[in-house]
Each structure stands twice: as C-alpha cells, then as structure tokens.
Amino acid sequence: MSRREVESQLEQLASALKTMPLSSEAAWDRVWAQMKMPRQVNRWPLALSMSLVAATFAVANVVPIRYHHAPTLRAAYLPAPVLVERTPTPLGWTAPAVSGATAAPPLRFDVAPVPRPPGS
Amino acid sequence: MRTEPAEDSTRLADWIERGARGDEAACAALFHEFYPSVVRLSLGLLNDLDDAEEVAQDTFVYALRNLGRYDARRSAFRTWLFTIALSRCRNKRRRKLLLQGPLELLAGEAPATPREVEAALERRGLRRQLWQALQALSEPMREAVVLRYLGEMRYKEVGAVLGCNPKTAESRVRLGVETLRRTLTEQGAAPEWQWSEASA
Numbered sequence: 023m024s025r026r027e028v029e030s031q032l033e034q035l036a037s038a039l040k041t042m043p044l045s046s047e048a049a050w051d052r053v054w055a056q057m058k059m060p061r062q063v064n065r066w067p068l069a070l071s072m073s074l075v076a077a078t079f080a081v082a083n084v085v086p087i088r089y090h091h092a093p094t095l096r097a098a099y100l101p102a103p104v105l106v107e108r109t110p111t112p113l114g115w116t117a118p119a120v121s122g123a124t125a126a127p128p129l130r131f132d133v134a135p136v137p138r139p140p141g142s
Numbered sequence: 143m144r145t146e147p148a149e150d151s152t153r154l155a156d157w158i159e160r161g162a163r164g165d166e167a168a169c170a171a172l173f174h175e176f177y178p179s180v181v182r183l184s185l186g187l188l189n190d191l192d193d194a195e196e197v198a199q200d201t202f203v204y205a206l207r208n209l210g211r212y213d214a215r216r217s218a219f220r221t222w223l224f225t226i227a228l229s230r231c232r233n234k235r236r237r238k239l240l241l242q243g244p245l246e247l248l249a250g251e252a253p254a255t256p257r258e259v260e261a262a263l264e265r266r267g268l269r270r271q272l273w274q275a276l277q278a279l280s281e282p283m284r285e286a287v288v289l290r291y292l293g294e295m296r297y298k299e300v301g302a303v304l305g306c307n308p309k310t311a312e313s314r315v316r317l318g319v320e321t322l323r324r325t326l327t328e329q330g331a332a333p334e335w336q337w338s339e340a341s342a
Contacts, residue, residue: 025323029291032292036182036292036294043258044195046177050174053199056203
C-alpha cells in the first residue's frame with residue numbers, strides 16, 4: 023500500500039463521516055438552554071486567596087518571624103545577663119566573673135591603651 | 143482543502159458580531175454551520191460519538207459565550223473553534239483514561255469502533271482497520287492527522303490549532319500517514335470485497 027493510497031483513504035473517510043446522521047436541532051436546543059442558564063461563579067480563586075491569607079497569618083505567628091519583629095521576644099531570646107562582682111584586693115579592684123543564672127561567659131571590655139607622653 | 147469565499151467571510155463576520163450581542167438567530171447559524179465539523183473532529187479524537195457530541199456542545203457553549211473575545215485578525219473562526227474543541231477533547235480523553243484505562247489495559251482489549259463510524263465506512267467500502275489504526279496512533283500524530291484530514295485544514299491551520307509551526311504540523315501528519323501505511327500493510331491490504339464479506 024502506498025502513501026498516496028492511505029491519504030486517499032483518509033480523504034474518503036472524511037467524506038464518509040460527513041454522511042453520518044447528526045441530530046443538530048436537538049443539540050442546538052441543549053446548547054441554547056445552557057447558554058440561557060446563569061453562569062456558574064468560579065469560586066476557587068476566592069477560596070485560594072483566603073487560604074493564602076490564613077497561611078500567611080499562621081506562618082507569621084511562629085517564632086522565627088516574631089523574633090525579628092517583636093523586640094520583647096527578641097530580648098527574651100538574648101543570653102541572660104551575667105552578674106559581675108567587683109571585690110577589693112590589695113592590688114586594686116578586680117572583676118572576677120561570677121556566673122549568674124547561666125554559664126554564659128562574662129562580658130569583657132578591652133581597656134584602650136594609654137598613649138605615651140611624647141619623648142618617653 | 144476548504145476555502146472561504148469573500149461572501150462567506152462577510153456573512154460569518156456578521157454572524158459573529160450579532161452573536162456577540164446575544165442574537166439567537168446568529169448564534170444558531172454559527173452552530174449549524176460548524177457543529178458537524180466539530181463533531182467529526184471530536185469523534186476522530188475520542189472514538190465515541192456520545193462523547194464527541196457532548197464535547198462539541200460544550201465547545202459551542204463556551205465559544206458562543208465568549209464570542210466577544212474572538213479576534214478575527216489572529217485566526218480564522220474555525221481555527222479558534224477547533225482549538226477550543228481540541229482542548230476539551232484532551233481533557234475528556236484524559237479523564238476517560240483515568241477512569242477506564244487501567245481496566246481496558248488489564249483486559250487487553252482494543253477500543254471498539256463506534257457503530258455509526260462502522261456504518262459510514264461500510265457505505266463507502268472502506269476498511270475498518272483504517273479507523274482502528276488511526277485510533278492507535280500516538281496523541282500528537284493522531285491530532286495532526288485528524289485535523290488535517292477529518293478537519294480538512296491546511297498545515298498552517300493545523301499548526302495554529304496545535305500551537306506549533308506549520309512545518310512541525312506537516313511532519314507530524316507525514317509521520318502519522320507513514321505509521322498508518324505501515325500498520326495497514328502489516329495487517330495485509332485485504333480487498334474491499336473480502337472485508338465486506340467478512341463483516342457481513
């Protein structure tokens with residue numbers, strides 16, 4: 023069978039299908055009746071946007087986001103303050119670190135070096 | 143292939159314009175002009191006349207409601223209509239495959255040819271295998287062949303409906319016809335009288 027024969031058979035098939043009886047009038051009545059019916063409102067975009075809003079609120083309420091936006095919460099997550107006791111000694115005042123509520127290391131401030139007098 | 147004379151296109155533009163304003167007579171004229179071709183196209187893609195008619199009616203409900211959106215500068219009305227029908231046929235076919243496909247695959251049965259199609263083939267002395275081979279083509283090839291031959295479209299129009307360029311559409315059609323030729327040759331090109339006697 024050649025390619026041309028197949029093409030010819032397909033064309034004949036198309037002509038054959040044109041002879042197929044169709045109830046166009048009944049079909050038109052159904053289509054027009056459906057056209058006259060009020061359109062169904064598509065509600066899924068509204069439902070989706072509501073869900074997105076709900077999800078945003080739910081996510082916004084979790085700690086990592088609140089941490090950045092609520093100062094009191096951020097303060098609560100900071101290391102506890104350290105109690106520093108200063109005791110007098112014969113050599114002067116020392117500031118031994120005494121851990122407070124936590125074992126966090128004490129804050130240390132480096133003393134800035136005093137500039138030497140010129141010529142020394 | 144089909145051509146649209148000038149008076150036809152003027153008449154069509156008038157129907158579309160009036161139909162967009164909700165004129166029932168214009169909508170009915172558009173429906174009766176194009177309904178048979180949309181049914182034939184859907185039948186070629188779905189292999190079920192009831193499904194084809196349902197899809198065609200659904201296509202017209204959508205098209206007539208959205209006539210105002212149709213832009214004659216972008217495509218011919220038939221191309222626009224066939225694009226809507228093709229999309230609906232794809233959805234219908236996928237839904238059917240989801241529901242029935244696994245059972246049919248388990249049973250190992252090929253889908254039957256609709257009796258209306260068989261009757262039409264018989265009237266022209268055509269072989270049933272041609273329709274079955276057409277249905278057995280892969281989806282892109284079947285769509286291209288059905289649009290080209292059952293839809294009587296030019297390659298440019300086939301490309302516009304399928305969303306590809308005309309060259310791609312042409313190569314799909316050629317490949318589809320070649321696959322049909324091979325299938326029919328393998329099955330043995332029985333003379334028409336043999337098929338008619340066997341089916342009688």
